Each structure stands twice: as C-alpha cells, then as structure tokens.
Amino acid sequence: MATPLPTAPPVPAQASLKDTALGALRGVGQVDFQASVWTSLVILAALWAESWETGLFAVIGAVVSTLTARLLAVPRDTLGQGLMTYCGVLGAIAMVVYLGNHPSTYVMAVAAALMCTLVTATLNHLLAPFGLRAFTGPFCLVALVMVLGAPSFERIWHGTPPTAVTPETPRSPVVSWTDLWQGFFANVSQIFFAGTWYVGLIMLVGLFLAGWKVGVFTVVGSVVGLLTAWALGAPAALIGQGIYGYNAVLTSLAFGVVLLRPTVWNYGFTVLAAAASTALTASLSVLFATFGSHTFTWPFNITTWALLAAVPLLPRITARADDS
Amino acid sequence: MATPLPTAPPVPAQASLKDTALGALRGVGQVDFQASVWTSLVILAALWAESWETGLFAVIGAVVSTLTARLLAVPRDTLGQGLMTYCGVLGAIAMVVYLGNHPSTYVMAVAAALMCTLVTATLNHLLAPFGLRAFTGPFCLVALVMVLGAPSFERIWHGTPPTAVTPETPRSPVVSWTDLWQGFFANVSQIFFAGTWYVGLIMLVGLFLAGWKVGVFTVVGSVVGLLTAWALGAPAALIGQGIYGYNAVLTSLAFGVVLLRPTVWNYGFTVLAAAASTALTASLSVLFATFGSHTFTWPFNITTWALLAAVPLLPRITARADDS
Amino acid sequence: MATPLPTAPPVPAQASLKDTALGALRGVGQVDFQASVWTSLVILAALWAESWETGLFAVIGAVVSTLTARLLAVPRDTLGQGLMTYCGVLGAIAMVVYLGNHPSTYVMAVAAALMCTLVTATLNHLLAPFGLRAFTGPFCLVALVMVLGAPSFERIWHGTPPTAVTPETPRSPVVSWTDLWQGFFANVSQIFFAGTWYVGLIMLVGLFLAGWKVGVFTVVGSVVGLLTAWALGAPAALIGQGIYGYNAVLTSLAFGVVLLRPTVWNYGFTVLAAAASTALTASLSVLFATFGSHTFTWPFNITTWALLAAVPLLPRITARADDS
Numbered sequence: 001m002a003t004p005l006p007t008a009p010p011v012p013a014q015a016s017l018k019d020t021a022l023g024a025l026r027g028v029g030q031v032d033f034q035a036s037v038w039t040s041l042v043i044l045a046a047l048w049a050e051s052w053e054t055g056l057f058a059v060i061g062a063v064v065s066t067l068t069a070r071l072l073a074v075p076r077d078t079l080g081q082g083l084m085t086y087c088g089v090l091g092a093i094a095m096v097v098y099l100g101n102h103p104s105t106y107v108m109a110v111a112a113a114l115m116c117t118l119v120t121a122t123l124n125h126l127l128a129p130f131g132l133r134a135f136t137g138p139f140c141l142v143a144l145v146m147v148l149g150a151p152s153f154e155r156i157w158h159g160t161p162p163t164a165v166t167p168e169t170p171r172s173p174v175v176s177w178t179d180l181w182q183g184f185f186a187n188v189s190q191i192f193f194a195g196t197w198y199v200g201l202i203m204l205v206g207l208f209l210a211g212w213k214v215g216v217f218t219v220v221g222s223v224v225g226l227l228t229a230w231a232l233g234a235p236a237a238l239i240g241q242g243i244y245g246y247n248a249v250l251t252s253l254a255f256g257v258v259l260l261r262p263t264v265w266n267y268g269f270t271v272l273a274a275a276a277s278t279a280l281t282a283s284l285s286v287l288f289a290t291f292g293s294h295t296f297t298w299p300f301n302i303t304t305w306a307l308l309a310a311v312p313l314l315p316r317i318t319a320r321a322d323d324s
Numbered sequence: 325m326a327t328p329l330p331t332a333p334p335v336p337a338q339a340s341l342k343d344t345a346l347g348a349l350r351g352v353g354q355v356d357f358q359a360s361v362w363t364s365l366v367i368l369a370a371l372w373a374e375s376w377e378t379g380l381f382a383v384i385g386a387v388v389s390t391l392t393a394r395l396l397a398v399p400r401d402t403l404g405q406g407l408m409t410y411c412g413v414l415g416a417i418a419m420v421v422y423l424g425n426h427p428s429t430y431v432m433a434v435a436a437a438l439m440c441t442l443v444t445a446t447l448n449h450l451l452a453p454f455g456l457r458a459f460t461g462p463f464c465l466v467a468l469v470m471v472l473g474a475p476s477f478e479r480i481w482h483g484t485p486p487t488a489v490t491p492e493t494p495r496s497p498v499v500s501w502t503d504l505w506q507g508f509f510a511n512v513s514q515i516f517f518a519g520t521w522y523v524g525l526i527m528l529v530g531l532f533l534a535g536w537k538v539g540v541f542t543v544v545g546s547v548v549g550l551l552t553a554w555a556l557g558a559p560a561a562l563i564g565q566g567i568y569g570y571n572a573v574l575t576s577l578a579f580g581v582v583l584l585r586p587t588v589w590n591y592g593f594t595v596l597a598a599a600a601s602t603a604l605t606a607s608l609s610v611l612f613a614t615f616g617s618h619t620f621t622w623p624f625n626i627t628t629w630a631l632l633a634a635v636p637l638l639p640r641i642t643a644r645a646d647d648s
Numbered sequence: 649m650a651t652p653l654p655t656a657p658p659v660p661a662q663a664s665l666k667d668t669a670l671g672a673l674r675g676v677g678q679v680d681f682q683a684s685v686w687t688s689l690v691i692l693a694a695l696w697a698e699s700w701e702t703g704l705f706a707v708i709g710a711v712v713s714t715l716t717a718r719l720l721a722v723p724r725d726t727l728g729q730g731l732m733t734y735c736g737v738l739g740a741i742a743m744v745v746y747l748g749n750h751p752s753t754y755v756m757a758v759a760a761a762l763m764c765t766l767v768t769a770t771l772n773h774l775l776a777p778f779g780l781r782a783f784t785g786p787f788c789l790v791a792l793v794m795v796l797g798a799p800s801f802e803r804i805w806h807g808t809p810p811t812a813v814t815p816e817t818p819r820s821p822v823v824s825w826t827d828l829w830q831g832f833f834a835n836v837s838q839i840f841f842a843g844t845w846y847v848g849l850i851m852l853v854g855l856f857l858a859g860w861k862v863g864v865f866t867v868v869g870s871v872v873g874l875l876t877a878w879a880l881g882a883p884a885a886l887i888g889q890g891i892y893g894y895n896a897v898l899t900s901l902a903f904g905v906v907l908l909r910p911t912v913w914n915y916g917f918t919v920l921a922a923a924a925s926t927a928l929t930a931s932l933s934v935l936f937a938t939f940g941s942h943t944f945t946w947p948f949n950i951t952t953w954a955l956l957a958a959v960p961l962l963p964r965i966t967a968r969a970d971d972s
Contacts, residue, residue: 011639073639115600121634126454130774149607154497155557173802233803276763283797290939291614310769315659315721335963397963439924445958450778473931478821479881615938 012075019080024066027085028058031136031191032203032218032250033258034210035081042206043192049202050194053096057109058192061085061092064113074121087120087139088113090192090297094143097193098294099150100161108146108156115142131312131319132305135254136297148293163193164294169237175230179240186242187222187249191297195241214257221245221252221274228278244281247299248274254304260311261318269307269317277303336399343404348390351409352382355460355515356527356542356574357582358534359405366530367516373526374518377420381433382516385409385416388437396441411444411463412437414516414621418467421517422618423474424485432470432480439466455636455643456629459578460621472617487517488618493561499554503564510566511546511573515621519565538581545569545576545598552602568605571623572598578628584635585642593631593641601627660723667728672714675733676706679784679839680851680866680898681906682858683729690854691840697850698842701744705757706840709733709740712761722769735768735787736761738840738945742791745841746942747798748809756794756804763790779960779967780953783902784945796941811841812942817885823878827888834890835870835897839945843889862905869893869900869922876926892929895947896922902952908959909966917955917965925951 015023022037028047029040048055065088069079078084091112099105116138123134123141151157185200188207194200208215225245234244255270280299288294311317339347346361352371353364372379389412393403402408415436423429440462447458447465475481509524512531518524532539549569558568579594604623612618635641663671670685676695677688696703713736717727726732739760747753764786771782771789799805833848836855842848856863873893882892903918928947936942959965 072641074637075639111603118631118634118638121637122630125633125636129453129777145604145607148610149603149605152606152610153556153558154495155555157557171802231803232801233805234801279759279797280793281797282800283793286796286800287939291611306767306770309773310766312773313722313769314766315723317720396965398961399963435927442958442962443954445961446954449957449960453777469928469931472934473927473929476930476934477880477882478819479879481881615935 011073014073015070015076015079019076020066020070023069023079023082023085024062026080026082027062027066027089028082029206029210030082030086031089032207032214033253034207034214036210039206039210040082042209043203046189046199046202046206047093047192047194050189050192050196050199053101054093054192054194057092057096058089060106060109061088061090061113061116064088064092064110065117068114068117072117084117084120087116087134087136087142090136090139091116091142091146093193094139094296095146096163098143098147098161098164099156100158100163102156102158104156104158108150112142112146127305130309132308135301135304136250137301137305140296140298140301143296144288144293148291151292169235171235173230173233173236175236175239179236180226183226183240183242183245184222186240187225187245188218188242190242190246191250195243200242214253217252217256217270218249220256220271221249224248224252224271224274225278228275232279232282234282244278247277247281247297247303250297250300251277251303254300255307259304259308259319261320263318265316266318273303273307276307335397338397339394339400339403343400344390344394347393347403347406347409348386350404350406351386351390351413352406353530353534354406354410355413356531356538357577358531358538360534363530363534364406366533367527370513370523370526370530371417371516371518374513374516374520374523377425378417378516378518381416381420382413384430384433385412385414385437385440388412388416388434389441392438392441398445408441408444411440411458411460411466414460414463415440415466415470417517418463418620419470420487422467422471422485422488423480424482424487426480426482428480428482432474436466436470451629454633456632459625459628460574461625461629464620464622464625467620468612468617472615475616493559495559497554497557497560499560499563503560504550507550507564507566507569508546510564511549511569512542512566514566514570515574519567524566538577541576541580541594542573544580544595545573548572548576548595548598549602552599556603556606558606568602571601571605571621571627574621574624575601575627578624579631583628583632583643585644587642589640590642597627597631600631659721662721663718663724663727667724668714668718671717671727671730671733672710674728674730675710675714675737676730677854677858678730678734679737680855680862681901682855682862684858687854687858688730690857691851694837694847694850694854695741695840695842698837698840698844698847701749702741702840702842705740705744706737708754708757709736709738709761709764712736712740712758713765716762716765720765732765732768735764735782735784735790738784738787739764739790739794741841742787742944743794744811746791746795746809746812747804748806748811750804750806752804752806756798760790760794775953778957780956783949783952784898785949785953788944788946788949791944792936792941796939799940817883819883821878821881821884823884823887827884828874831874831888831890831893832870834888835873835893836866836890838890838894839898843891848890862901865900865904865918866897868904868919869897872896872900872919872922873926876923880927880930882930892926895925895929895945895951898945898948899925899951902948903955907952907956907967909968911966913964914966921951921955924955 025040026035028044047058066085069084092109095109119138123137182197185197188203189200207218225248229239229244252274255273260266277299284298285295311319349364350359352368371382390409393408416433419433443462447461506521509521512527513524531542549572553563553568576598579597584590601623608622609619635643673688674683676692695706714733717732740757743757767786771785830845833845836851837848855866873896877887877892900922903921908914925947932946933943959967
C-alpha cells in the first residue's frame, strides 16, 4: 500500500489507441497467419460480401477480443499484431452461424470473444514448453462448449438456424468440374464459415497481397485438400462447398510459410500434413456429430500440433528458429 | 541388500498415527480448500444429516485414501493436510450415489478411494510444470471411468439407483423465490452430491468458521451461479436443486481465496470465472449424457485450470506467490 | 546454398541397411517391449498362424514404418531397436481387421504405418518432460481416427468386415474351464487382434525366449486380467476371447519388467495396475462404442501413463533409473 514507486509487479508497455485499433484489424488476417493490414482489409471486405451478419460479427469479435486483451494489460507487441484477436473473430462469427441472428446472440458473441482472448493466453502458456502455439485452438474450444451448451438455455436458444444445418447431401464421390473449381475457392472461405466461391476468391487475392509465397501455399493447400478428398471418395457435394479442404489450406500455410524452413523435405512434409488434415476432417465430423457439436478448425489444429511436435525427433524436417 | 545405512532412495519423514487421522479428517474440508478441523467436522456432520449412506461413504473414502497415501509413504506434510484425501471422499460418495447401497458398492468405494489417491499424485505431477494443481480432477477422472464401466459388470451393477436419476424437470426458466433461496444453499451442498438446502446451510456455517473471507466467497460463488443460470435461462427446477451453481462456488473459492492476490481486478476475474463455470455446466452435461456419465465437478476443474493457466500471460491478473 | 561443409543442422548417424532390417523385425517384439530377434520371429510366425492377412499386414506395417523413420533420418539407435516400428505393425493389422481385405486397405495400411511413425515422434516429444514414453499410444490415436473416418469415404469403405464385428455374447458371468484356459492364452494374442488360443501360446513361448522374467510377467498379467474380470462379473464369453485381459498383459510387462525396480512394493503396484487396466477396458469400450470406434490398447496406455506419472510423488514405488 505504501510501497515506493515503481510498484511491483510492473505492468509491461501498454498498447496505444492506434496499436489497439491495428491489433483489432490485423486479427482478421491473423486467422490466416498474416499480419498485413491490406490482407486484413480485403478479407474483411470478403466477409461483408458473404453477408452483413458475417461481416458485423467479425467486427464485434475483433473489437471485443482486442479490448479484453488491452484491459488485461497484454503487452503491446502481442496485442498490436492481432495475436490476441484472431480467435475472437472466428468465435463471434460462429455464434451467429450456430445460434442465428437474435438479440441474445450479440451478448453471446461478446462472451465468446472475451473467452477466446483468455483461452488464447491459456493455450499459449500450456503449449510453449513443447514449442507449440495456440493456433485457432482457443476458438475451437470456446465454440465447442458454447454451441454444445446453448440448447440448454431458454434465453439464448431459439432453435437451430438454417446456417447451422448441413443439408443432406448425396454420398456420390463423382466430382464434377463445378465441384472442383467452386471447392477450390470455397476451401479458402470456409475457414470463416463462408461457402461462397467468390468470397474465397477475394480472400485469395488478399492472401497474395501478403506475399507470393503466402498465395502459393494457399493454392497448394486447397489443391491438396481437393485431391485427397477426391482420392478417398468423399461426397462430391461437400468437396464443392469447401467442407473437406479449409483445414488443408490452414495446415499448408502453417507448415509451408510459418513453421518450417524452406527445404524440399519440408515442403513434402507440408503436403503430407495438408492431406492428413483433410482425412482427419471426416473422423472429427463423425465424432462431434455424436454429441451435437461441429468440426470447426479442429482438424487443422490437431494435425499441426501433432506433426509439429514430431519435428524435434525427425532430423530431416527442420523448424524455423524462433523469430516470432 | 547389504548396503550400509542409510539406504537410498530415502523415504521422507512419515506421518504419525495422529497426523494420519488429522489428514483423513481435513480431507473433508479440503474438498472446499479448507484445512480447518472445525470446518471439516461441520461438513462431515452435514453429510450425515443428508443421509447415513452419504456420511458413511465419506468416512470410508477419507480413511481408505489417507491410508493408501500413508502406505505409499507420501510425505507427512501433504498427508496431514488432507491433500491426498479429499478426492477419495468425493469418489466414495459418488459410488453409493451412482451404484446404490449394495455390498459390492463398499468394495467399489474402497477401490475408488485408492485410485483417487494414486491419480492425485498423477495430476499433481503432470500439472506442476504449468503452475496448476490437481483440484478435484482425480475424483472426476476416477468417478467418470467407474460409473461408465460399472454397467458392464454383473457382480457390481444392480440397476440404476434412484439417487442417480435426474428426474424429468420442466424446462421453464421462470425462477420462483423458493428456487432461489433453496438453490442458494443447495449450491454449497451439491459439491458433495447433496441437494438438500439445510445441508448446504450447515456447510456454509462450517465455511464461515474457516474465516470470514472463505464464507464470503462461498456466498459470492453461489450468487454468481444463480444469476448466471437465471440470465441464460436454465431450467428453474435445476437451479433450485443447486445443479447449476455448485461449480461456481468451488471456482469462486479457488480464485477468490486460494489462487489470486486480493486486488479489484482479481476479484472481477473471480466473478467471471464463476460465471463461466456455470455456463460450462450445461455443455458438459450434454457431453457426458451422450455416453452415459455425469458432470461431477468437471466444470469447476476445467474452468479453473483454463483460466489459471491464462494468468501468466495476462499482467493485470496476479497469482499468489507459491506458498503451498 | 554455398555454405562450406559440413552443413548445419547435421543429420545424426544413419542406420545401415542391416540396422533398418533389424529395426523392422524387432518392431514386432517391441509391441511387447522386447528387442529380441528370436522373440520377434516367433511372434511373427504366430501372426501368420492366425491368418495370412494378419501376418502380411504386420510385415507391411513393419517395413513401411521403419522406412519412414529411415527416410526422416531418425537416429540409428532408435531405429535399429524397432522403437519407431512397433506402432506401425499394430496400425497396419488394425486396417485389415476393421476395413477388410480390399485393395484400398493396402493403401490405408501404408498410410497408417507412416502416420504411426510420425505420431510416435510426437508423443515421445510431448511425454518426455513428464518422464513418460509413447507406448502404443501412437497406434491407438492413428487407428482411432482412421477407423472413425473410414465410413465417410466411398473409395475405402466397403462395409463392416466380419473381423470387426463383436458378436452378441451372453452376459452371463459364469466362467467355464474352457473360458479360463483359452482366455489365458488369448490374453496374449489379443494384443495383436488375434483371439485364437494357440496363437497366444506360441507368443508366450516367444516371450519366454526373451527371458524368464518376461515370460513370468506375461503369465502374471494374464492371470490378473482373468481374475479381475471374473471378480467384477464380466461376460464369460468375452473373458474366453481375451477381450478383458490383453491390456493387463501389456501393463504387467510394462511395470513388472521395464519401468519399475524389482521390489515387493513395486510388484504389488504392478498387479494393481494390471487389475486397473482390466476394469478400465469396460469403461473405454462403452465410451468408444458411443461414437463408433474401438478400444484397441487404450486401457493399457492410459493406465500406464496415469500410474507411472504418480510414481514420483509416491516414495514407496521406485522407478528404474533412465537407462533407455
């Protein structure tokens, strides 16, 4: 109480208003591992092109999760790069997709974004000793429990909205040309719960703005996702909606651009990881359907955590030195 | 065989008979984080007031788990504070609640208490590097697998007992005054599977005996649990039985009294954590109902592990220095 | 590109062709923790005696997982002892058991063996800080997700094969003499998905070849499994097929031979662990049946991880010094 200045424990350098605003914006691009402001703006425009609800809830999520981190005195560097924000963006969109656009859903979106920020701190603390990062795991955890619990509460549950229903699709694995090219773009947009091909196209443009390598590994991930799903015989209708490929895009960006050094072996490992995440999508969909939840980006997170944790014992595969 | 004294590895200072007896008693209070002998005695009386089965199985659990720890040479300080005992208390009560009062259930209660002691060592070893503790996780794990497996075994399964059945309740979220005041006390007793309001009242008196702050945060937790469940629209009948609030009481005691320093920000974090554990109760109930298990105190454990692990990366929230 | 020799990071000493071949062979014995070439040969013969599919897929798994490790430059010592191989052996057999003998299953067996090698690196990296090892966890994880996802893919799913169906068995816990002696041997062979008693007998001979202590703890595990399942009242038909005892055999070998020092207390702990793994088998079978997967050797892994992680806090139980 009467201790001399400075008091302990010192709170680290705080983000200014501008840092905070930039962090909120960059959080949109950080879903795809990109801190570029231009990429974030283009992706945000694509979300509004999908629907005004998607765009609005993305903004709510970005603002609330960034402010939560600012209030809790998260250091300026982490905050300003959008690293406490990206899960909140996805978490808030998930609320409107799975609960529908009701007044109570706005409250739930705020709660989801707030919890996403806290759980981002949780996972980064727990995973750091193993050389891993949270990725979109915090969003997956928060969305999992909120979607699972929502139907128990009368004031927030108003029936399953149309956006949350996966329509009965024919099981035929015969892929048409339309399935292929629409799936190629939808693989990029489904990361944000958007299945419209031109939304994916706009996002792909945004990712190329972040660098040619980013764009190329987005393309590689989408193609590997398509090929793997086709080779295994997944339903063509789901392939065309990007359901089987969005995790491959994230996994390809993670290993190809962010996590590993640029070697031929590592690029092979990246393709393998993207294919594995595609196959895992089916397993996790069956698992979550059993108790009434959804796949989200679990396949990407689980594949990337598992294969990245293997790297230290596989001398041929080489991680980047920690420059993050 | 012929090595000179002292032999290696040395077994640490062992608990005397008195230490062991005190450990068994304190284990009752340690369910609520209290080492006070008086608190433990009052809570034990409340358990006998609930029913003689609840009281007897609590005693069996306390004795067996403490003796197990003593046999395995757990150091005197840990043992005498009841820190290897509290999960066994809950584990043994869970057996009579979910298997019914049959001769075989006494054998299962002994097995549950023994395994709770072992798994307490497991979780404390695994969680220590992350700055976390076992809490009641060992009880949750042991009870989960024993309740899940029991119906497969003819000699220990005699049909679902009435105590294990959650009656069909109306889904109405309209809370009556009776729901509220009975729920307020039942939130305290449901920690021990007791839904009777005056059992919770006796326990609350016991908790105030451990210190005014302990009593106050029990009240805070119970009120936050009631308010959160009401605001979300949980079934009023379940609120009145304490089903939605007992995890909030434990979470409030954990953050408000044990884990964090006394600051305004930390008290706010405590209220947030208690509310989160209430909401999580619905999610986990749906999850466990899918494969035939129960919620136990999982919401408290998961919430407390998750939010405590976030603290090192949130400078505004400050943990107590390790004085445990 | 133009850096002088030697380039960094250096790849460790690589396995010769002979090391690699020995690693593939020893991987068969390493399922039971044995590096003995003779034990591996006898177990391999037993697998061919079960059926040519079982034998062939074991060979495919051993070769593919060892070559994967060799390609990824796993150090010679690890590779040559079969420590990157044993999970692939089980993973490939699981594919033919749960998918049936179709051309696509050979592709899946290669994929399973490859992923088993990667996930072995993953788990060994993640568990090392806690003093634990991967055991057969990588096989359990890979088989879990592949069996779960397979029915979603038209090109690899051809209906449930007869080998994957657990027939409706009478629930009677009355054990006949035939159940007992056949179960005694089947407990050894079910580790490899083989329920035939003489396959287990051949394997038991192979395990005695690795040392009398190895044979004795195989016998101890099988007997403890039989007694525990009988005492709890498991269906006699399942006891006779080894369903309730194969995890006890692995757990007994792990604690009795590999992990703990030879003391009376530790042998008691080994028996307790084997009994616990038997009881856990029922819980996990119920859990996995809910969403359409299988028990594999999860009970062994979970029991052994949990109880081994408890050892550092239980001074009476003493682990071997790390000589691995």
